[in-house]
Structure formats: structure tokens, C-alpha cells
Amino acid sequence: MLQLSTRPGRLYLPSLTEAPRQGRSLLSHSLPSPAASPLFHPRAPHNHTCWQKRGLQPPVAPQHPERTQKRHGGLGLPAVLASRPLHGLEHTSPYFCKSKEAEIKRINKELANIRSKFKGDKALDGYSKKKYVCKLLFIFLLGHDIDFGHMEAVNLLSSNKYTEKQIGYLFISVLVNSNSELIRLINNAIKNDLASRNPTFMCLALHCIANVGSREMGEAFAADIPRILVAGDSMDSVKQSAALCLLRLYKASPDLVPMGEWTARVVHLLNDQHMGVVTAAVSLITCLCKKNPDDFKTCISLAVSRLSRIVSSASTDLQDYTYYFVPAPWLSVKLLRLLQCYPPPEDAAVKGRLVECLETVLNKAQEPPKSKKVQHSNAKNAILFETISLIIHYDSEPNLLVRACNQLGQFLQHRETNLRYLALESMCTLASSEFSHEAVKTHIDTVINALKTERDVSVRQRAADLLYAMCDRSNAKQIVSEMLRYLETADYAIREEIVLKVAILAEKYAVDYSWYVDTILNLIRIAGDYVSEEVWYRVLQIVTNRDDVQGYAAKTVFEALQAPACHENMVKVGGYILGEFGNLIAGDPRSSPPVQFSLLHSKFHLCSVATRALLLSTYIKFINLFPETKATIQGVLRAGSQLRNADVELQQRAVEYLTLSSVASTDVLATVLEEMPPFPERESSILAKLKRKKGPGAGSALDDGRRDPSSNDINGGVEPTPSTVSTPSPSADLLGLRAAPPPAAPPASSGAGNLLVDVFSDGPAAQPSLGPTPEEAFLRFVCKNNGVLFENQLLQIGVKSEFRQNLGRMYLFYGNKTSVQFQNFSPTVVHPGDLQTHILPTKRVAAQVDGGAQVQQVLNIECLRDFLTPPLLSVRFRYGGAPQSLTLKLPVTINKFFQPTEMAAQDFFQRWKQLSLPQQEAQKIFKANHPMDAEVTKAKLLGFGSALLDNVDPNPENFVGAGIIQTKALQVGCLLRLEPNAQAQMYRLTLRTSKEPVSRHLCELLAQQF
């Protein structure tokens, strides 16, 4: 004590100046002073009386060091010890130390002291033990490491003095490590307390299990706790603790918690009279029912009736469970949460009661508030938002959905930032429901305004998310342009995400692709640094695949490159596009080949190695496209700065391209430097990137994505072979000059006959397919939707599909027939040149397929126009280290979008005559490949998709059908007639449609079926 007052200087040091602020009441003005409500303080003589005044007087006021000491028993002393003067405790006041160093010094001194006490010969009594353990805790909570004292804390657990036990448990809870010897001792103490039948001790023990929640504790107690939970004689407080303790153990190790007859009794805790028990039990049930929905199904009706009682109760009915005039908000939210684990109740009465509840909550939102306190509105709105979540989860009550949307619309303009934030967030999910999508769209102006004016970046981000979610073809242009405008001033933290979103929307809803190209180039101009490789790779893929936009793209990039300062990404895109399609604008003297070249070359020296490598490839392509530039370009390549470049990649390119251009004949050059074939269509890598970004630890995931070679490889995921592994930069492969050629889609002219089970030369020969050849299998699918598409000794691919109007959904099942895991398993859907269907893989397939396992892939298909060539499915994986690859035609043919049409004979003939132009008709006479059975033929025609019309053809042997092919762009009416000739074993098939290629194509397809 004396020591302390002799060196008061230590106590006044800078951090002291903070003391008055720290001493301010947290709830100033909001609650009555303790003096006015002494009810809860009679038993706490320790320091309450004196702390009360602290608001005005710093506890360690320098001018009264002695008084301070008297009151607190030393500074920094944990209050539990303050009731008794103790020696040497001034050392535990590092909180007030001048510097970090001084604090550490003091702490170390104190730790040494405690250590010596623990190690000393004299056995410590419980009180001192508690004191030192408490000090250690205090030091730990100040942020210092504690590596001893565990044993002493464990000893405290078996004390019969409550406070000693309590401190022991607190130490274990805060500072437990999986020291196995100690765990056994701890568990022993807990076991004793659980068996003590003293509810206070039982609760302490349960709290400790819940706080630690380790597997060892689970093993020791998971079986006991359910018993305590449902025992008839357990006190309410014990039940509550047991329920949440069990929840924690279940979350940590679900396998350890046995389900049993207690589960039914847990559900009935929802009916318990004690609201606290219900509150705890709902959390447990919500967690358990996710794994075993059927075991807990009875909870639905119990939860609904409980909820209904709460919602309809007056604000005073529930006494202490009413919070700022809101009856039981926590319990209500938890019950609504529980109901979201299940589909809408099947029982009509229960459902009716629930809908009534939901309506009541929505109605209450319109009532004037019962209090002006923010707590009242928060509690009320917490229930409201949870109700809306439930309505969205059910997604079946259009009326409620629209009401929810209107309610959120009101919040969008609320003065509370929190509510605006939540309304934007909640509306995002509402936007994906077909019932409320349109209603959400009406708020577009408010949301755009939020994006522009909100002062808080997290709210702006929600607004951007919502714009992304509500975007469709009708408002894409507006939303994309607003997001682009926002991008100019957006916070750096979210720029990359906005760039990705704009890129995706522009691609997804592009009506004309020139708009798409403009948008992406704008992105590069505004936020070039944030345009990731995925984004600019994608624009190259799309331009390469769509010849209607190539000329426009070349012209636009040429103009963009003329800006005095343009982003390096622009140079990359420009270089690539001009190298491929520069010839399309070469006719204009303003963009003649030499002009194009000198424009690109003017950027060359300012660019990074990767970009320069790309430009070198562009130059060699120029030599092929524009022979007149050959001399200039060869000069550039020959320059010492290229041929002797320090960078080995640039040097190699310069040498190789120079030699290639001098030795190869024009024909060879033209072949080697041919325009890139279309890229295989697959899930947009941008979309995948956005998903990754949203994932945990967005930052690190991003970096991982960059390192992952397969996500960068736009050449169709070719396995890196030893020869390409050394590629220094991903962009170096862009022109495909060095890598294996991409699995080029077959040219349309090669017709339906060629099916590729293409095998890369570096892999072993693919296993021959079993059963029908893939081509036969494909043909079988013309008249059916489900079955096995492919099977060999490794892999089986099954198909289930359904089509309605111009939409379809296809489930692909990949079964691993071996006992070895397939690695890098990647099925991708590829479009041949004339893509007119749109396939969006909705789900990524796991990269590993275990032996004997099956994975599923879902494709959503939209038929935009009539099309002839089916999409291709290419499957790649590694089996036992060897790359495997195969390409199959997906059984999506134009007839899948048939809608059968019934019509009378008269109508039929009238239409038949209307389609009398020679090119509208296709006819084929062919030999029967299968026995001629009228029933089988009928089934095939129906499977083909057309309606069968009876009593139309005068010859009853003949078949007549009609249908309409539904595509997004147009409808094609089709009429068909099949005339079997049993004697000759021949058929004559005639098709008339309003479009010539469709007639021929359908005729081809159908003829192969008989």
C-alpha cells in the first residue's frame, strides 16, 4: 500500500485522462439511477456504493490516492477480491501503465509472483487460489498469454464454495485448451456438479460445457444432457441451460448426440409454461430438425399455435417477456425461424392460423408505434422482417408476397439507415420470386437513388445487389448504365464486385451484342484496374463466337485505343481483337493495316511483359492478315530489343515469329495463323468468380482463383501438358499458338453423322463405349426424354429432361462405375457455331467424383430460335492420373420444343395447302429399320412431340400430326404425314413447316426413328 502512494506518478499517466470518459454510464439518461432502484443491489457491498459516483469522479483521481485505494482495494483489482484488503495487488494495475513496455514489465512481475505462489511450499487456501486464478484471468483478458494456472483453476471446480467454483469454471471457459489430462479432471468435476441436484451448480456445469463445447466434453456428456433436459423434476433454469448446452454440443459434433425417445418430449417443450424454457428449446429444435425434419414434424403445429398466442396477445400479457411493448420478440423471431425449416403446413387449419398470424404482423406494421423508443421499433420490425423471410421462404402466397414487397418499399425511404439497409437486403430475395419480381421492379428509381445518395457504403452495396437481383431484359440497359455511372465514384473496396456484376448483366441480357461490347469497353475505361482477366477473356470469347459483332468490336476497340491514355486491359483486348478481326475494318483508310499496326505499337513499350507477348502474337497474325505489313513487322521483330529481350518469353516469341514469317509459305502461314475457332460455351467464368467472391474470406478466395490455372484457361480447360506447363503467363496462351488446340466444335457442315469421342493425344485411348454407340443413343432420345446417354467401363451418363414451350430443364447424372475417385471432373456444355439455344448450367458440379458415386448437373435450356445442331457436352476428368475426355451430343433437338396441336381435318388440309411452296416441304422415302408396328409408330410420333390427328387422312394406315415449335423469337407451325407401306417395308414421310431448314431437319430426325 505504502509503495503505491510513494510513486503516484505511475498512476497519472496518459491513459488516465481517459478515465472520466470510461466512467460514463453506458446507458446515461435511459434508465433510472441505481439509487432509485436499490432492489438489485443490497447484496453487493463491494464497490457499488462508490462506483455510483464515478460518472463525475475518476476512480483513480490523482489527488486522492489513498481514498481510491480504500474504495477499491487497489487499482485493477478484480472486484470479487475487493472485499478484503490484499497485499501486492497494486501490481495488477497494468491497465494504467504508461507504455506497452511498462505494462508488460509489470505483468511479468505479477505473473512471476503468482507462479511462485502456486509453486510455493505452503499450500494455498481456496481463497488465495481463487484470487490468483482471477488475477490470471484478468491479465489474460488484458491481452496477455497465460500458460499456467490451469491446474489451480481445476482444483477450484471441486470447491464447495460457490464463488471459488464459479471462478474456476470461468477460467476453464475462457482459457481452456485441449490438455487431455486436465480435460479428464474437468469432466470429473462437471460430472459431480451435474449429479449434485443443486440447480445452481448444475447450471454452472452446463454453462461450462456450453462454453467449451469440445468433442471430449461431447463424448463425456452428450448422453446425459438429454436426460436432464426432459426430466420431470429439472428446474426451469436447468432445462434452459441443458437445451442450449445440447445445441452447442450438437453443432460441434452431431454424431455424438443420440436421437431417441427424448426427441418427442423436446418438441413438447414448445408447450412449456415457462417462456424461457420455450425460448431455449426453440433454438435446439431449429437446429436438430434440419437434420431430421420428419422426427420433429410435430413442432410445426405447436410452433404455429405458440406464435399465434404471442402475436395476438396484448402488450402487457406476457409481463417480463414483453420488451418495449412488443410481446416476446426473441421467441417470436425464433419461432418464425423454426417454421422456415419446413414447407408450408399441410394441415389446412394450421396453415390458416399461420397465415392469420403473418397477416396480423403485417397489419401491426401499419399501426402507429406504441413507443418512440428505437427498441420498440427494432423489436417490432425484427418480427416483421422474420415474417417476410418466412413469406419469401414459402413463396406460395402471391398476396402476402406483394404486401411484403410494399412494406419493404416503405422502408426503402425510412429515415433509419438500419431499416433501409435491411429493406434492400430483404428485397433482394423477394426479387427472385416470380410472384413479386414485378412488384420489386417498381422500386427501381428509389433503389437507383439509394445507390447515388446513401452515405454509408454498406447500404450502397445492398442497393447495388438489389439492382443486380431485379435486373431483367426490360430494365437491363437502365440498370447497367446506372451501375457504370456509380462505378466512377464507387468505393475501391467494392469496385471489382460491381465490375463483375455489370459484366454479367451485360452478357446475360444483351439484346444486341454491340451494346455488350460497348459496356465492357466502358468498364475497362472507367475501372480498368478492377477488370479481372475473367471479364476481358469473356468479351474475347463472345466476340470470337459471334460473327455479327466482330466488325463492330474491331471498330470500337480501334477508336478506344486512340485515346491518349488507355488502360493496359484495353490494349490487351484491342490487340487480340485487331489481330483476329482487324481485316474487317482495314477497308477504311483511317484504319488501314499500317495505321492499326502503328497504333498498337505505340502502346507496346509502356506495357507489361504479358501484354507485350500478346501484342507480338497480334503482329504475327497481322503478317497473315495484311501481307503489306510484313516488312515493317519483321523489322520490329528483328530489332535487338526483341530478339535479345531479357524476358525469355518475349525473346522466344520474337525469334519464333520472325522465323515463321520468313520460312513459311503463305498457305502454311494462313493455316497456322487462322482465325480462332469458336470457344466452347460453358458457365461464364465471371459468374463463378462472383460466387467465389461472395464466399468466405473473399479476399483470399480471389487470390486462389487467380492461381488456379483451370479457372483462367479459356481454351476449354485443356489439361496442362508438360510442354505447356512452363507457360509463364496465362495470357500468353490466348492465341492458342502454343497450347494444344481447343476442342474445336465440329463445323456445322460435317452434319449429324460425326460424333466425337475425342481423345487427346497425350492421354490413353478412351475406353470404348458399351452398348449402343453414342450416335445411336442420341437418336433414341429424339422421341424420349429420359434414359442412358452414354456408358463405358468408367462412366455412365444418364439424362432426365422435361420441356415446356421454349424452355427445358435437363438433369444429367454422372455415375462413376469404378472404385477410384475421378479428379478434376468437369462437364461443360459446348455450342457449335450456330448457337441458338441458350444453356445455363445452374449448378457447378463437384470437381471430385468418388468411386461408385453419382453427381448431378442441372441445365436450364431456353430455345431462342430454331436450330439444327445440338449442343455438345464435353466431359473431362482424370482417372488414376490419366486425363480422360469425351464429347457427346446433348439430346436437345428442335422437336423437343414441339407443342402438339389438335385440329379438325378441314383445318389441317387448309393449312397443308397454305404451306405449299416447294421449299416448305421436305419429303423422304426410306426403308424400315424396325418392324412396322402401328402402335410403336404412334408412340414414337407422340414422343416426337406432335399431336396425332385421327380421321384426317383418308387412308387409315397413314399417320398425320400437327404441332408448333416454340422458340423465343418465333413459332414454327409443323404438319407431318407418315405413310407406311407394309409390303415394301418402306415409309414415305412428308413434313411441311413455315421454315425451310426446319422442315428438312425434322424430316431427317424423324426418318431415322423407323
Add this chain to the structure above:
Amino acid sequence: MQFMLLFSRQGKLRLQKWYVPLSDKEKKKITRELVQTVLARKPKMCSFLEWRDLKIVYKRYASLYFCCAIEDQDNELITLEIIHRYVELLDKYFGSVCELDIIFNFEKAYFILDEFLLGGEVQETSKKNVLKAIEQADLLQEVKKVIFKNKSFVT
């Protein structure tokens, strides 16, 4: 709820409660990152933010920030009121609670929290019931203290 942190305006951690198993290193990293993020926010900003794959709900009371990390499907507003109810409990127990109460009576702050929240879920929302539980414990302490004092008196 995954964890709850109380820290001062100066960034000093005053109370930490973790409901998910994490190593000390991770805990320290998370704390450092979050304290920085939250302290950098301006007063009128909204009380929620996305952080990693969690939602952070925070509120400032005088010099102390109360900060909870909840999962995606958890309700933000009710979490805000969890914080408020906890402050109310502290306030009622300590009487005009202030940061120093929590520093020096940290064990009480933990005990109250354990009665209110367990395993990251609300256990008991009634102020009366929570404080009754703590009071009972305090009474046990009192009884013990009396015995103790008597003893020392005798000797």
C-alpha cells in the same frame, strides 16, 4: 451468434465471448480486424455490415462498442436488441453501468452474459429471471463471506 466482443473507443478489448471453436491466433486476428473496421465507421452509418461470410451487428454505448457476429440467416434487428438487453442487464446489476464496471467486475459481466446467452443463443430474455439467477449466486457469496468474516473475527 458466433461471437460477441466488447471494446472501447480506444480499441481495447473489454470482453470476448466465442461460441465457435477458434484458435487463439484466429481470435486475435479477427478481433484486430473487426475493431479496426468498426471504429473506422462514422456515427450515422448503419449498425450492420458484411464481414467475411458473417454479418456484424454493432452498437456503441458511451465509450464501449458492443459487437456481435451472426450468421447469414440470423436476424439483425433482434441481435441489436440482444445487445441492448445485455446492456440493460448490466446497468440494472451495476447501477448506471460504465466501462470500468466491466473492466473490474469482468467476471460478473461474464456471468450475466452466460445467464442471458448460452451457446450463442438467447437463453432467457426476462430481466427479472436473469438477475434473479445472478442474485442467488451473489447471496451464496454473501453467506460465505459472513462465515468467512466470523471466522476471522474469532481468530
